[in-house]
Each structure stands twice: as structure tokens, then as C-alpha cells.
Amino acid sequence: MYDAVCNRGLRKLREYVVQCLIYSAVVLVSAVFIWLLIDLLRGGLSHLSWEFVTELPRDAGRAGGIASILISTLLILLVAVLTAVPVAWMTAILLAEFVAIGSWFGKTVRFSLYVLAGVPSIVFGLFGNAFFCVYLGLGFSILSGGLTLACMLLPILTSTAEAGLRAVSHTYRLAASALGLSRAAALLHLILPAAAPAMAAGLLLGIGRALAETAALLFTSGYAERMPDSLLDSGRALALHIFDLSMNVPGGDEPAYASALVLVSLLLGINILAMKFAYGLQRSKLML
Amino acid sequence: MPIDQWLPGMLRAGALIALLVMSFILIFLIGESWPVLSKLSIAQLGTDSSWHPLEGAYNLMPMLTATVLASTGALLLAIPLGLASALFTVFYAPSCLAISYKRLIELLAGIPSVVFGFWGLTVLVPLLNQWQPPGASLLAGILVLTLMILPTVTVMAHAALAAVPVELVRSAAALGLSRFGTIQGVMLPAAKAGITAGIILAGARALGETMAVLMVAGNVVQYPETVFDPVRTLAANIALETAYAMGDHRAVLFVSGLLLMGLIMVLAAMAEALGKRQHV
Numbered sequence: 001m002y003d004a005v006c007n008r009g010l011r012k013l014r015e016y017v018v019q020c021l022i023y024s025a026v027v028l029v030s031a032v033f034i035w036l037l038i039d040l041l042r043g044g045l046s047h048l049s050w051e052f053v054t055e056l057p058r059d060a061g062r063a064g065g066i067a068s069i070l071i072s073t074l075l076i077l078l079v080a081v082l083t084a085v086p087v088a089w090m091t092a093i094l095l096a097e098f099v100a101i102g103s104w105f106g107k108t109v110r111f112s113l114y115v116l117a118g119v120p121s122i123v124f125g126l127f128g129n130a131f132f133c134v135y136l137g138l139g140f141s142i143l144s145g146g147l148t149l150a151c152m153l154l155p156i157l158t159s160t161a162e163a164g165l166r167a168v169s170h171t172y173r174l175a176a177s178a179l180g181l182s183r184a185a186a187l188l189h190l191i192l193p194a195a196a197p198a199m200a201a202g203l204l205l206g207i208g209r210a211l212a213e214t215a216a217l218l219f220t221s222g223y224a225e226r227m228p229d230s231l232l233d234s235g236r237a238l239a240l241h242i243f244d245l246s247m248n249v250p251g252g253d254e255p256a257y258a259s260a261l262v263l264v265s266l267l268l269g270i271n272i273l274a275m276k277f278a279y280g281l282q283r284s285k286l287m288l
Numbered sequence: 289m290p291i292d293q294w295l296p297g298m299l300r301a302g303a304l305i306a307l308l309v310m311s312f313i314l315i316f317l318i319g320e321s322w323p324v325l326s327k328l329s330i331a332q333l334g335t336d337s338s339w340h341p342l343e344g345a346y347n348l349m350p351m352l353t354a355t356v357l358a359s360t361g362a363l364l365l366a367i368p369l370g371l372a373s374a375l376f377t378v379f380y381a382p383s384c385l386a387i388s389y390k391r392l393i394e395l396l397a398g399i400p401s402v403v404f405g406f407w408g409l410t411v412l413v414p415l416l417n418q419w420q421p422p423g424a425s426l427l428a429g430i431l432v433l434t435l436m437i438l439p440t441v442t443v444m445a446h447a448a449l450a451a452v453p454v455e456l457v458r459s460a461a462a463l464g465l466s467r468f469g470t471i472q473g474v475m476l477p478a479a480k481a482g483i484t485a486g487i488i489l490a491g492a493r494a495l496g497e498t499m500a501v502l503m504v505a506g507n508v509v510q511y512p513e514t515v516f517d518p519v520r521t522l523a524a525n526i527a528l529e530t531a532y533a534m535g536d537h538r539a540v541l542f543v544s545g546l547l548l549m550g551l552i553m554v555l556a557a558m559a560e561a562l563g564k565r566q567h568v
Contacts, residue, residue: 011466018468022380025372026389029438033396036407036435043410090302098296109303112310118556119313119549120496122523126545129530130316151309158306184291212400215498215523219530239402243499246406253410260403271398 044261047254057225060249068227072235079146080210088157096165117155121215124152128220142235145221153206160202164195197277204274214239238263320542339509341537354519359494362433370441378449397439405503408432420516424506427515432500437490444486448479485562492555498523
């Protein structure tokens with residue numbers, strides 16, 4: 001009798017202790033995260049202004065703004081997206097619509113994309129440097145950086161688009177063929193429009209990933225902070241600007257805070273938009 | 289309309305490009321590493337006296353040790369925190385709180401590594417410096433990495449826990465199991481494979497992470513004696529030296545890239561195998 005009461009008390013205590021531990025872990029994580037956000041906001045807002053976004057950087061970025069850096073970032077993103085999207089989406093359509101799921105070709109492509117997704121970004125940087133900058137002779141340029149990022153984007157864009165295409169109900173395909181539509185027509189008029197939100201979500205996530213990337217651009221797109229003249233000119237991406245200001249420029253903390261705030265807000269906007277598109281899809285699958 | 293005839297061919301060409309990219313990456317990494325792989329012996333990368341690339345001494349072991357230590361430390365912190373976060377959202381929190389906490393974690397996942405590094409550099413490192421100089425240390429790297437991999441552990445654990453069949457939970461309740469009893473005896477064993485897959489993926493991410501660690505860990509090539517010593521990881525080393533490396537030095541950096549990629553591929557394959565088992 002005494003034992004039973006004692007056991008029950010112990011068990012209650014254990015419940016209580018575990019609950020306390022879990023709550024304190026959650027409070028800790030939230031506190032650190034809110035600390036980080038408040039820090040970013042406080043440090044960034046004091047330096048952020050319209051001029052900061054529209055002026056060219058001066059004095060190694062200590063003064064002036066980030067206009068040329070935003071332009072370079074945009075150009076790198078454009079190169080990456082414009083080259084990666086056609087390849088990725090064509091691959092996704094092929095994998096989802098034209099190739100049997102267990103076929104040799106499909107398996108090989110899917111496996112190589114899976115491996116590609118696991119490659120760390122610094123290794124993409126090494127490859128980009130060896131292939132685009134040196135072998136193809138593009139040098140440190142926006143084009144090299146963009147193409148390196150395009151390689152990084154391939155797996156994300158393909159897997160999200162393939163998932164979106166596979167999520168289209170099979171009745172669409174059956175109905176289309178019952179109506180005598182060709183496969184291409186069914187694809188263009190029925191399946192692609194139905195999968196468009198998922199593909200858009202994947203595209204936005206890919207853009208977010210590219211925007212956040214630093215390591216792959218370190219020795220592919222270069223460091224120059226001036227306004228780029230052409231795609232073959234070196235251009236500094238926003239994430240790299242934050243890195244350079246905080247590591248190599250004494251007294252660069254304030255503009256670095258402001259740039260970090262700009263970068264995080266851009267990413268936040270892109271991610272929220274992506275989640276809106278992906279509503280109902282497996283969010284966790286898209287996120288990781 | 290001939291579109292039906294040329295469309296599959298065109299799509300196949302696109303997929304071939306995707307395949308080519310993968311093989312090009314491997315070919316170029318191996319090609320650039322070749323001078324070292326063929327001339328110097330691999331063993332030399334572990335037995336040379338030190339890392340003095342300009343004098344031909346290429347010992348990667350201190351950096352490999354630092355990489356593994358930083359990732360392990362980050363995992364040790366991120367596993368309990370991430371698991372607690374997932375359990376909180378699945379079992380303990382009222383639904384509105386659970387949703388906002390999930391949003392918070394998703395936000396955390398969206399913050400780029402350079403911003404974590406910058407925050408670590410301006411906030412964490414000075415704080416650590418007051419406690420145990422120099423501040424930029426293995427510990428700073430571990431803390432920043434923890435923040436970065438926490439969302440991976442949490443999201444994967446949450447997905448695994450949420451996928452446990454509801455009959456199991458009901459049976460546990462019918463047997464009169466307490467909340468922690470259900471978690472410990474039913475949920476965690478049922479979700480074990482998925483949770484482990486998440487942990488392995490998080491580890492892989494930590495191994496390959498470059499910028500954040502580069503910014504806070506101090507970048508001194510040495511075996512750390514305590515967590516307060518500055519260290520340099522393999523990825524950070526590549527980022528620091530590729531810009532000016534020539535000849536064998538450059539080749540060794542590519543070898544270290546190949547090494548990182550190999551490690552991460554093994555981990556990713558393990559995670560994939562475990563993830564498959566979860567769904568059966």
C-alpha cells in the first residue's frame with residue numbers, strides 16, 4: 001500500500017519534472033531567438049534609411065549605401081534562376097510524367113539530384129571556381145556566381161516541382177486522355193496549371209536559398225563593391241557584403257546590421273509568400 | 289501538332305543536363321585534387337607536422353578534429369532542445385501556442401548563415417570574451433551551429449511524431465498511461481527512425497556549414513584543449529585560403545572539399561535509409 005502511494009508520487013513528480021524541462025527548453029529557444037531578432041532590428045533600424053538603399057557604398061562600405069550591391073545580388077539571382085529553372089522544371093516534368101518511377105534513367109537522375117542536394121555550399125564554391133572561373137575563363141564574375149548558384153538550385157527546384165506535379169490528382173490525366181487530349185496538351189493546359197502553385201513555392205524557396213548564400217559566392221562572384229558594368233564584371237552579393245563588413249572592415253558594424261536587416265526582411269517576405277503558395281502541401285518537406 | 293514528338297526528347301535533354309552537372313562536380317573536384325592524390329600520399333594529410341601549406345606541410349587532422357568537435361557539440365545541444373521543442377508542439381502546448389512556436393522555428397530556419405555568424409560575432413563573442421578570453425572559440429562556433437541546426441532537428445522530429453498512428457496514442461490512453469509514459473513508451477520508439485534521420489541530417493548540415501563558423505570560431509589551426517580555444521574547421525579553411533592558394537596547396541583544399549562531401553554523402557544516405565524505414 002505504502003509502496004503504491006510512493007510510486008504514484010514518484011511518477012507524478014517525474015511528469016512534473018519532464019514538463020518543466022520541456023517548457024524551459026522552449027522558453028530558452030524563444031528567448032535566444034527573440035534576442036537575436038531584437039538585436040537585428042535595433043542595430044539595423046538606426047542605420048537604415050531610404051538613402052542607404054539607393055546610394056553607392058563609400059569608404060569600403062562604412063558610409064553610403066548598398067545600391068550597387070543590391071543590383072549585383074539581383075543580377076546573380078537572375079542568372080541563377082534563368083539557367084536553373086528551365087533545366088529543373090524540364091527534369092521534373094520528365095520524372096513525374098514521362099518516366100516510370102522505377103526506371104533506370106529516372107532512378108539515376110533522382111539519385112544524382114539527391115546527392116547534389118547534400119553537397120555543402122562551400123564545395124559548390126570550389127567547383128564553381130574551378131569550372132566557371134578558371135576552366136571556362138569567366139573569372140570572378142556575376143555570371144560565374146550565378147551559374148554556381150544555378151547548380152545549387154537544381155535539386156531544390158526539381159524536387160519541389162516533381163512533388164507538385166505528382167500531387168496533381170490522377171483523375172486529371174485520365175479525364176484528359178478520355179477526351180482525346182494528347183499528353184503534351186494535357187500537360188500544358190491541365191497538369192502544369194494545377195501544379196503551378198507548388199512550382200512557384202519551390203521557385204521562391206530556391207530564390208531564398210540563393211539570396212542567403214555566401215560560401216558558394218566567396219570565390220566565384222568576387223568582391224567588387226562598385227556598380228557592375230556587365231555580367232562578366234565582378235559583383236558583391238548582399239550576404240557577402242555583410243560578411244566583408246563584419247570581418248574585414250573595422251567600424252563596419254552599423255552598415256552590416258542594416259544590410260542584415262534588409263537581407264532578413266527580403267527572405268522573410270519570400271518565405272511567407274512561398275508558404276502561402278505551398279498551403280496544403282507538406283510544409284516540412286519544402287522547408288528542409 | 290508535332291509537339292508530342294519532340295517534347296519527351298527535349299525533357300530528356302534537360303534531365304541529362306542535371307546529370308551532367310553532378311558528374312562535372314565530381315570530375316572537377318577529383319581532377320583538381322589529382323596532383324595531391326597521385327603525388328603525395330593520403331597518409332601525409334594525417335601525418336605531416338602541421339598545416340603550413342606554403343612550406344609544403346599539409347596536416348588536415350587538426351581541422352578535421354575541429355569540424356567533428358564543433359558538429360558533435362552542436363548536436364549535443366540541439367538534440368535535447370529540438371526534441372523538447374517538437375514534444376512541446378505535439379503534446380504540451382495548447383494549439384495556438386504550438387502554431388506560433390512552429391512559426392518561430394520556421395523563421396529561425398529562414399535566417400541565413402551569414403546573419404547568424406554576424407550576430408555571433410557582434411553579440412556572442414564579446415560576451416564569451418568577458419567570461420573566458422579570447423571569445424572567438426570552439427564554444428562560440430558550437431553555440432551558433434546549435435541555433436542553425438535546431439530547426440532541422442525540430443521539424444523532422446515533429447513530422448515523425450505527428451506521423452505516429454493515432455491508434456497507438458489511443459491505446460496508450462486506454463491503458464491509462466501518463467503523458468510522459470505515452471511519450472517514453474509509445475511515441476519515441478515509434479518515431480525513432482524519423483527522429484534519428486533528422487539528427488543525422490542536422491549533423492550533416494553542421495559539418496558543411498562554413499560562414500557562421502568561420503566568423504565566430506577564431507580560425508587558429510590547432511587541436512583545442514578546452515572549448516574556449518579558437519579552432520578552424522575544414523570548411524572555414526577552404527573559404528579562407530582558396531582565394532590565394534596555388535599548386536599543391538590548392539589541390540589539398542580540393543581534397544578537403546572532397547572529404548567533406550564524402551562525409552556528408554554518407555550521412556545523407558544513412559538519413560535517407562532511416563527515413564524510408566519510418567514510412568513502412
